[in-house]
Amino acid sequence: MRRFAGWLALVALLLAGCVRDAGVEQVTEPDGDGVAIDAGGAATGGAGDCTVVDVAVSAEKIDLFSELAEQFNASGDAQFDGGGCAFVEPRSVASGRGAALLSEGWPEPEANGPAPVVWSPASSAWAGVVNQRLAVAGAEPIAPEGEPFMLSPLVIGMPQPMAEALGYPGEPVGWSDILTLARDAEGWGTYGHPEWGPFRLGKTNPNFSTSGLSALMAQYYAATGKTEDLTGEDLARPEVEDFARGVESAVVHYGDTTLTFLNNLARSDARGTALTYASAVAVEEVSLINYNRGNPDGVLEPGEELVPPRVPLVAVYPEEGTLFSDNPFIVLDAEWVDATERAAAERFGAFVQRPENQLRVLEFGFRPGNPEVAIGEPITPALGVDPTQPQTALEVPEPQVLVDALERWDVQRKGARVLITMDVSGSMGEPASSETPDTKLDLAKQAAIGALEDFSPNDEVGLRIFSTDLSPTEPTDYIDLVPIGPIAEQRDQLAERIEQLVPTAGTPLYTATASSYSDLVAAFDPQRINAVILLSDGVNDDPRNADLDGLLATLTEGTEGGSTTPVRIFPIAYGGDADLGSLRRIAEATNAAVYDASDPGSIDRVFTAVVSNF
Amino acid sequence: MSRVVAVLVSVALVTGAFYLRARLDNAPAAVQPTSPAAATERAPGPLQGDPAEPRLVCADELAAACTALGDDPEVPYTVDLQAAGDTVEALASGEAPDLWLVPAPWPQVAALLVDAAPPAEGAAQPAPAPEVSEPLARSPLVLAGFVERLAALQPVCGGSVTWSCIGEQAGTPWTELGMPDASGSLRPGHLDPTTSASGLLVLASAVTSHAGRTDLNRQDLASEEFIAWFTNLESEVPDFAPSSGSQVTEMLTRGLASYDVIGTTQAEATLRLDNAPDGPLEIQVLIPEPVTTADVVLVSFGAAGGLEGARQSLDEPLAAALADSGWVTDLAGDATPLPADAGFPDAGFLVALQERWQEVAR
Numbered sequence: 001m002r003r004f005a006g007w008l009a010l011v012a013l014l015l016a017g018c019v020r021d022a023g024v025e026q027v028t029e030p031d032g033d034g035v036a037i038d039a040g041g042a043a044t045g046g047a048g049d050c051t052v053v054d055v056a057v058s059a060e061k062i063d064l065f066s067e068l069a070e071q072f073n074a075s076g077d078a079q080f081d082g083g084g085c086a087f088v089e090p091r092s093v094a095s096g097r098g099a100a101l102l103s104e105g106w107p108e109p110e111a112n113g114p115a116p117v118v119w120s121p122a123s124s125a126w127a128g129v130v131n132q133r134l135a136v137a138g139a140e141p142i143a144p145e146g147e148p149f150m151l152s153p154l155v156i157g158m159p160q161p162m163a164e165a166l167g168y169p170g171e172p173v174g175w176s177d178i179l180t181l182a183r184d185a186e187g188w189g190t191y192g193h194p195e196w197g198p199f200r201l202g203k204t205n206p207n208f209s210t211s212g213l214s215a216l217m218a219q220y221y222a223a224t225g226k227t228e229d230l231t232g233e234d235l236a237r238p239e240v241e242d243f244a245r246g247v248e249s250a251v252v253h254y255g256d257t258t259l260t261f262l263n264n265l266a267r268s269d270a271r272g273t274a275l276t277y278a279s280a281v282a283v284e285e286v287s288l289i290n291y292n293r294g295n296p297d298g299v300l301e302p303g304e305e306l307v308p309p310r311v312p313l314v315a316v317y318p319e320e321g322t323l324f325s326d327n328p329f330i331v332l333d334a335e336w337v338d339a340t341e342r343a344a345a346e347r348f349g350a351f352v353q354r355p356e357n358q359l360r361v362l363e364f365g366f367r368p369g370n371p372e373v374a375i376g377e378p379i380t381p382a383l384g385v386d387p388t389q390p391q392t393a394l395e396v397p398e399p400q401v402l403v404d405a406l407e408r409w410d411v412q413r414k415g416a417r418v419l420i421t422m423d424v425s426g427s428m429g430e431p432a433s434s435e436t437p438d439t440k441l442d443l444a445k446q447a448a449i450g451a452l453e454d455f456s457p458n459d460e461v462g463l464r465i466f467s468t469d470l471s472p473t474e475p476t477d478y479i480d481l482v483p484i485g486p487i488a489e490q491r492d493q494l495a496e497r498i499e500q501l502v503p504t505a506g507t508p509l510y511t512a513t514a515s516s517y518s519d520l521v522a523a524f525d526p527q528r529i530n531a532v533i534l535l536s537d538g539v540n541d542d543p544r545n546a547d548l549d550g551l552l553a554t555l556t557e558g559t560e561g562g563s564t565t566p567v568r569i570f571p572i573a574y575g576g577d578a579d580l581g582s583l584r585r586i587a588e589a590t591n592a593a594v595y596d597a598s599d600p601g602s603i604d605r606v607f608t609a610v611v612s613n614f
Numbered sequence: 615m616s617r618v619v620a621v622l623v624s625v626a627l628v629t630g631a632f633y634l635r636a637r638l639d640n641a642p643a644a645v646q647p648t649s650p651a652a653a654t655e656r657a658p659g660p661l662q663g664d665p666a667e668p669r670l671v672c673a674d675e676l677a678a679a680c681t682a683l684g685d686d687p688e689v690p691y692t693v694d695l696q697a698a699g700d701t702v703e704a705l706a707s708g709e710a711p712d713l714w715l716v717p718a719p720w721p722q723v724a725a726l727l728v729d730a731a732p733p734a735e736g737a738a739q740p741a742p743a744p745e746v747s748e749p750l751a752r753s754p755l756v757l758a759g760f761v762e763r764l765a766a767l768q769p770v771c772g773g774s775v776t777w778s779c780i781g782e783q784a785g786t787p788w789t790e791l792g793m794p795d796a797s798g799s800l801r802p803g804h805l806d807p808t809t810s811a812s813g814l815l816v817l818a819s820a821v822t823s824h825a826g827r828t829d830l831n832r833q834d835l836a837s838e839e840f841i842a843w844f845t846n847l848e849s850e851v852p853d854f855a856p857s858s859g860s861q862v863t864e865m866l867t868r869g870l871a872s873y874d875v876i877g878t879t880q881a882e883a884t885l886r887l888d889n890a891p892d893g894p895l896e897i898q899v900l901i902p903e904p905v906t907t908a909d910v911v912l913v914s915f916g917a918a919g920g921l922e923g924a925r926q927s928l929d930e931p932l933a934a935a936l937a938d939s940g941w942v943t944d945l946a947g948d949a950t951p952l953p954a955d956a957g958f959p960d961a962g963f964l965v966a967l968q969e970r971w972q973e974v975a976r
Binding site for chain 2: 124145147148151153172227228229319321322324326328367368369370371372373374375376387388389390391392393395396
């Protein structure tokens with residue numbers, strides 16, 4: 001079983017009684033600004049003597065919540081009638097992680113942050129997840145139904161010319177059309193556009209991402225023709241399994257956040273190659289709006305200029321129906337919530353539902369939860385979305401069905417062919433930090449061995465190490481310790497060889513990257529996700545090959561165009577001395593993502609996030 | 615005159631049923647809102663006040679009025695919201711509130727359900743005799759639907775949209791109902807008739823519409839023709855509860871993805887829609903034939919001073935609160951002419967209908 005402790009895989013593990021790691025982290029910064037785990041919300045000043053209301057919110061709305069909290073804290077609404085005041089402190093906690101922590105009574109507040117009074121995950125389904133787990137443990141539920149704070153339906157985002165080629169918006173498009181395209185050997189050639197190549201789908205890992213899970217459920221509903229009451233028996237039907245495998249076969253790669261796809265798409269668009277990176281991405285409507293605004297990651301940095309894409313996305317609302325992320329505002333019935341905190345939380349809950357604050361929700365691209373605010377700008381056709389859609393909603397299945405679906409996804413999803421390329425240069429022997437005797441290599445080895453459990457049994461994985469003059473014979477700068485092969489057969493061998501690694505000499509980063517890439521291209525398997533995990537802690541120090549531009553040109557050339565053999569390179573910038581800038585460019589050249597593990601202590605979580613792409 | 619007789623008969627029926635049962639007690643109990651509607655339609659902060667105060671439980675459908683009552687310092691009751699079905703469960707387990715504000719004929723339905731329930735453990739005290747008022751306020755049951763979809767249904771339904779027609783057409787793709795560009799099929803909505811007061815009334819209204827009469831009995835629910843119609847209707851009604859507690863709110867926030875047409879009280883529809891600005895989709899409210907009404911009654915379970923005493927302190931603020939929340943309180947006036955009675959089959963049929971619904975929809 002995969003180790004992914006994602007939001008509903010967690011439930012699967014919990015129900016199966018085999019939890020390894022109840023926590024799940026969402027990497028919200030695929031561009032390398034750090035693994036954003038429980039990043040705090042905006043500073044809102046000191047709480048003073050006020051009653052502090054800790055609020056755990058999913059990452060995509062932390063900016064909005066922080067803004068509202070700041071306004072609330074400064075307003076008369078925060079003042080109690082008989083004296084005293086409320087002070088709201090939002091924190092970003094990925095929905096799955098929040099569910100896991102709540103299910104365990106929110107342990108280790110010094111590491112996980114304070115236990116929240118209010119919880120607002122992306123979907124109300126999470127409340128059921130928590131309560132289900134507590135019920136299994138014989139405990140009372142703590143997550144009552146919360147009032148939806150704002151809504152965003154899952155859509156299939158397609159570059160406009162591609163959607164139009166399918167007849168959209170005149171003709172309804174759904175998951176069945178995706179399946180047909182995925183199975184069509186002619187790809188877009190069938191629609192008169194062979195230059196667009198095969199159909200390519202961007203879809204996140206449902207163990208990590210709410211949109212990935214919603215897409216998975218929508219696929220299953222489409223395969224069954226149902227809109228509610230999905231059952232485990234439905235999922236086991238051969239035609240349903242066939243449908244699922246068919247859709248998954250078109251996936252570019254998975255991942256823990258849709259931002260990876262949208263950022264890559266934006267870069268491809270800037271180069272004029274958007275139509276050959278992904279034909280469709282399953283995202284929340286709000287993400288598509290942000291993309292078309294020119295803000296693909298939804299975060300506007302100071303001074304950042306909005307540059308709308310040349311080829312906009314249009315939101316296809318699947319004709320079979322879709323699911324909403326409803327962002328409930330849940331005041332927890334937990335033992336750590338006292339009456340004063342509850343009263344303060346309810347004040348804030350009423351505050352965020354006010355029409356003037358729901359207008360802010362709308363400005364952020366979400367649909368307001370308060371019907372007193374009508375849907376309007378920016379949910380308009382001008383930004384690729386349709387306020388009169390979707391026309392069919394799908395029911396969130398029962399927790400056990402979700403568990404079944406995730407377990408089936410693990411074997412139905414597209415397989416991967418991955419080469420782990422690890423830097424064993426001398427600097428890897430340096431201490432990971434002043435607080436531990438472990439070296440950077442020690443921690444990396446532990447993380448890599450742990451990550452082996454994250455691969456599906458159907459995946460193929462190999463191990464390459466690199467350092468200057470590592471081998472007496474050509475090629476001298478890298479050695480394949482374990483050739484790529486079925487991980488089910490060589491997991492132990494991989495772990496053993498990783499365990500034996502020792503730091504050696506220099507860092508021939510470009511040579512190792514180029515060779516790993518070219519070897520995978522040469523043995524490209526079109527039925528799989530072909531990728532390199534490139535871990536490095538330093539800069540290229542090989543005078544024989546210092547040509548980064550040449551390397552990038554090769555990678556870009558192999559990535560663009562409709563008939564490529566796309567091999568993605570997912571670099572991990574490990575430790576404070578890693579060449580994050582070059583690694584980012586390498587990732588971007590292959591339409592992948594770089595992961596920042598500048599804090600060596602984060603390498604375990606980062607490895608897990610990287611493997612979520614497969 | 616006939617209405618007065620009907621009210622007297624219903625009071626006698628309910629009183630008799632509760633006396634016969636004789637196993638309720640009137641121990642006060644702090645009851646939190648238990649339904650999504652109760653949880654979400656309340657004003658911020660709890661309605662309940664001093665636990666020593668007598669307790670008035672309101673059906674969720676009366677949330678707006680009861681929130682106002684709860685906020686009124688002159689009202690000597692702790693006011694709680696609760697789904698009608700949950701109140702029935704509480705009654706069956708020996709936990710009667712002092713007062714219950716609910717649409718008729720739920721008191722009669724409750725009496726039958728409590729009679730049929732196994733005796734509550736430890737409920738040795740005889741039940742206080744319930745007293746049921748005459749209707750204090752009324753609201754017609756309406757259909758609320760998206761304008762274009764109701765317009766498309768109208769010719770299909772022979773000129774006017776009724777529940778009978780909705781039941782026949784439920785599940786029909788909109789492309790076959792004159793909307794070539796629409797996706798999905800006709801999806802009607804009503805709340806759970808075993809827990810929601812208005813859910814049961816709407817379902818009864820639908821069945822009455824289909825049968826064309828109100829003198830229905832259990833056998834009518836067994837006919838093949840009825841089962842086919844009823845099954846078709848219920849197979850298309852989403853069985854998940856609206857997360858906001860209100861189907862009208864769901865329509866406003868989720869648009870066509872929620873329901874095409876739902877049944878509710880005119881009071882609720884008006885309250886919600888009047889507060890909603892114009893959006894991309896317009897919702898229309900119409901009163902289908904035959905007209906049925908939700909009639910609010912006050913039930914006393916041994917409240918101090920009895921029903922009469924309770925009404926002395928409650929009538930005035932209650933009438934104002936109900937009127938403010940869209941209920942018709944001027945029952946003798948001509949401003950809103952309503953039929954003489956609510957237009958439902960008897961309580962025994964409604965209980966049988968709940969059972970049939972559970973068989974078909976669950």
